[in-house]
Amino acid sequence: MKAIRLVFLLMIGMMFFYFHYSTQTNASSSAFKIAILPDTQIYAESYPNIFNAQTQWIVDNSQAQNIKFVLHEGDITNKNSTTQWQVAQNAMRKLDGVVPYSVVPGNHDIGTNGSSDTRNTILYNTYFPLSHYSGTSTFGGVYTAEPTKYDNNYHTFSAGGTNWLVLSLEFGPRDPVLDWANQVVSSHPNHRVIVVTHTYMFYDETRHNAGHSWNPHSYGLASGAGGVNDGEEMWNKFVKLHPNISFVLNGHVLDDGEGRRVSIGDHGNKVYQMLSNYQMQTNGGNGYLRLLEIDPVNGTVKASSYSPYLNQYKSDWQNDFLYTNVELGTPAAPTKPVLLDNFNDGNLSGWTIVDEGTISAPSSWSSSGGRAVQASNIYGPDVPSVDNRKGTFAYYNKTAAMNWNNYSVEAILKSTDNDGIGLMFYYKDPNNYYKVDLDSERNFRKLFKMKNGVETTLATSAGAYTVGADMTLKATVRYGKITVTLNGANLFGTVTDSDLTGGTVAMYSWGSQNAYYEDVRVQPANALMTDDFNDNNINGWTVVDEGTINAPSAWSVVRGEVGQTSNIYGPDVSSTNNRKGTFAYYNNSGAFSWTNYSYSAILRSTDDDGIGLMFRYQNQNNYYKLDLDKQRNFAKLFKVVNGVETMIATATAPGYTQGANSNLEVKVIGNQIQVFQDGKDIFGGPVTDNSLTTGTVALYCWGNQNSYFDDVSVYPL
Structure with missing residues (x-):
């Protein structure tokens, strides 16, 4: 009898195992x-x-x-x-x-x-x-x-x-x-x-x-x-x-x-x-x-x-x-750089040297061992200088490079001295450029703007580099947003400045004997915008409160994630359309001209009311809005044109799982709108509407305490 029971239990276990996989997956070979x-x-x-x-x-x-x-x-x-x-x-x-x-x-x-x-x-x-x-x-x-x-x-x-x-x-x-x-x-x-x-x-x-x-x-x-x-x-x-x-x-x-x-x-x-x-x-x-x-x-x-x-x-x-919709084949090749110089050819062909410092001049640039080397102590105006410093730099001199914009420049730098070393970008001439200056002796990292010969400090942070050690410095500028990383760590958060519109790149040295540069790389910054909020602020976004109940909203950034913790809503609890909550739109002026793009973000809510994304936003009276609601069991797509809201797509769905990250992506090309949640097409295919053709993006919630947003990105299509 014990043997029979054991066989029976084993059969039940095998049936459960088979049932679990045969009914829940339809795997390919x-x-x-x-x-x-x-x-x-x-x-x-x-x-x-x-x-x-x-x-x-x-x-x-x-x-x-x-x-x-x-x-x-x-x-x-x-x-x-x-x-x-x-x-x-x-x-x-x-x-x-x-x-x-x-x-x-x-x-x-x-x-x-x-x-x-x-x-x-x-x-x-x-x-x-x-x-x-x-x-x-x-x-x-x-x-x-x-x-x-x-x-x-x-x-x-x-x-x-x-x-x-x-x-x-x-x-x-x-x-x-x-x-x-x-x-x-x-x-x-x-x-x-x-x-x-x-x-x-x-x-x-x-x-x-x-x-x-x-x-x-x-x-x-x-x-x-x-x-x-x-x-x-x-x-x-x-x-x-x-x-x-x-x-x-x-x-x-x-x-x-x-x-x-x-x-x-x-x-x-x-x-x-x-x-x-x-x-x-x-x-x-x-x-x-x-x-x-x-x-x-x-x-x-x-x-x-x-x-x-x-x-x-x-x-x-x-x-x-x-x-679903996971890329699992051979990986796509990375974006081809528009410039990659590893100096293995043993020369500085393509680079023009400019000496601005007068003390210990001239500079001494060469190429050796797969690196560009600057061996002079050239500097100015004096040793204590921490701004308006005049050293030496070598800029990439191809004519087309003078018109580059929206790119990242990255290089491996090393100095066996302890003074200024860095990179310049959006360089037009000695009077117009951005410059990142790292100084170990004076314990600073700084981002400068030179506009019409006038230097302005855009950002600064304390910190030294390790003398004699390789370090990877990267500056990215896209649509007036500048980020700088050193060995992957963000130095200044996101800096906003649109005074300079484009230009080439340069290697820079100030009072730094034996400064080394290798693998200088320039790649297009394909994204129209990205914001991971790791700078712990919501700069670049404008908050609009439309709801009047439990107002105002409460937007903040904690540990690199945007949170909205107010229960703000309107006009009433039972609303399923014409809902007035709160939203934060990306306020860069160029974003209002965006047309065809992919807009994605991570959303999470520990509440169960409305949360979503807005796109092709022009103003409070003209935009598209995706609204997910767990309590009311729906996903809806609205358009607002001249202040009049119309629902253009709906799906009966749980909206989202409370406490879980949900990956939303909106693709808008011409009059075609497609919305994906965790890779699944919410509305079963493209939604057609040609009412709105351009606009920026926004983060939205309605009656939803503890709404979270992260890793926002917009890519052109």
């Missing part, structure tokens, strides 16, 4: 799966049977489920002890020769008793040594500065007709590790990249950043050489820079242990970022693991959470979700 193991620390400490059940299930189902790779997100152990490492090794070694896999250290795998007081990973590398992976078919390499360690590693494999690269990075990666990661990803342009690191996303659907609990900066290892980087810093210094990064996966974060968002990188590519961590649940997680089903033919990514220990799936929105 190209689909494959990635299995993700988050935070197994409690299993290694107290429940080795659960750890073994996870990996044994993967082994037993690798072919039936077409599992192509297994990723461990770190915190393999809890106390970094030999006993726990032995448990982990026994469990993970079951995968050997069956499914390729990689591991990465979490904070509990590092330092004394797993405290991450130092970056000591001796036990990690003892039980998961480089030698165990270096001979496998998928192994690609490790961090070159630590050639005997497996702390930072990458693997490659092919699946679904696409080449993939899995890049595993240590807890709170150090700056030099991110430099290496940038090189690895750049050298594999035809691979789609999955980044795995122990912490990156936070449970509030934002990236791990300042003010969040369990931030890498709060651990002892943060004081070590190279420091640490949290999720937001990784995004700015690494992830967003590459067109071929598709996924970032992490564990670590507690609370509900779930979080996700889709962000748009610098090349217009979507990056799917996901947190999964089950350790807070019974038995340290009850054996749940995350499965990603990737289907290149259908362009879908389905996430599910399954426990081999319980033989159960989770069915809530955070553990069972689907992304």
Whole structure:
């Protein structure tokens, strides 16, 4: 009888497993799966049977489920002890020769008793040594500065007709590790990249950043050489820079242990970022693991959470979700630069030198070893100068470059002195340009404007550069908005200035003997605008309150995300059209002439009323508006022309999931409007209307306390 019961239970389990997948997915033959193991620390400490059940299930189902790779997100152990490492090794070694896999250290795998007081990973590398992976078919390499360690590693494999690269990075990666990661990803342009690191996303659907609990900066290892980087810093210094990064996966974060968002990188590519961590649940997680089903033919990514220990799936929105219209083929090539000079030809052909300083003149420019070099101490008017400084610069002298606008200029700079070094852009002549000046001795970074020979300081911040170290300086100017980053960190936020309309680029030096420049790159800034609000202000946006109940609105920026926390609305609670709430429109004068574009943003609400986007906005009486309402179960598209509102499309839909990030994209070309929510066409196809032809964009909410907006971008179509 016991045997009969056991067979019956097994049959029920198999039926459940089959039913779950056969009814919830329609995968193509190209689909494959990635299995993700988050935070197994409690299993290694107290429940080795659960750890073994996870990996044994993967082994037993690798072919039936077409599992192509297994990723461990770190915190393999809890106390970094030999006993726990032995448990982990026994469990993970079951995968050997069956499914390729990689591991990465979490904070509990590092330092004394797993405290991450130092970056000591001796036990990690003892039980998961480089030698165990270096001979496998998928192994690609490790961090070159630590050639005997497996702390930072990458693997490659092919699946679904696409080449993939899995890049595993240590807890709170150090700056030099991110430099290496940038090189690895750049050298594999035809691979789609999955980044795995122990912490990156936070449970509030934002990236791990300042003010969040369990931030890498709060651990002892943060004081070590190279420091640490949290999720937001990784995004700015690494992830967003590459067109071929598709996924970032992490564990670590507690609370509900779930979080996700889709962000748009610098090349217009979507990056799917996901947190999964089950350790807070019974038995340290009850054996749940995350499965990603990737289907290149259908362009879908389905996430599910399954426990081999319980033989159960989770069915809530955070553990069972689907992304559609996902780019999963060979990555598109990055935008071709209009200028790329690596000086490997050994000359400065194409550059014109201008000496303005008179002390220690003349300058001494040359090209050597793949770098432009300026070896003179030329400066003026005197040593204490912190503005109106006259040094030397070399500008790119092609005629067409004098008309460049809306671009980014980037270069690797180094100085073995400690005085002024930087870049100039929108250069027309010695009396008209923008200049970024970095000075280590005087501890400043400054952005200047020279207009008709008069210099103005546009922005300044304190900080020195490291003498003798390479640093990547990048300035981006698009439609009167200027951002400057140093090694990926934003120096001044977003600076608004439209006095200069275009020009070429230049390399600049002041009193800096042995200043070096390499890989000078100029690329079009394709976006009409982007705003990630990481400067923690809403500059460039104008707030308009139309509702009168619970007015006024309350817009602010917290941790790089716009929030509107008032319940402002009108005319009444039951309204489903002609609703008057609050909105913030992008107020750049040129934006009112935008015609055909793609407008996207991340939206989130912990309330259940109206939230959405407005576009082709001309004034309060003329615009299009997308309004999503969870409580009233609708998605509606309105036009307002000469103050008269008309609904032009509607769909019965839940509107959105409370507390979850929702990716909205509006594409407007001529008289065709198409709206996507998390990749799904809300209205089933283009909506036709030719009432409004140009206008800017806006963020909108109605009766919706705690509405959040982030990663706003507009690209021309």
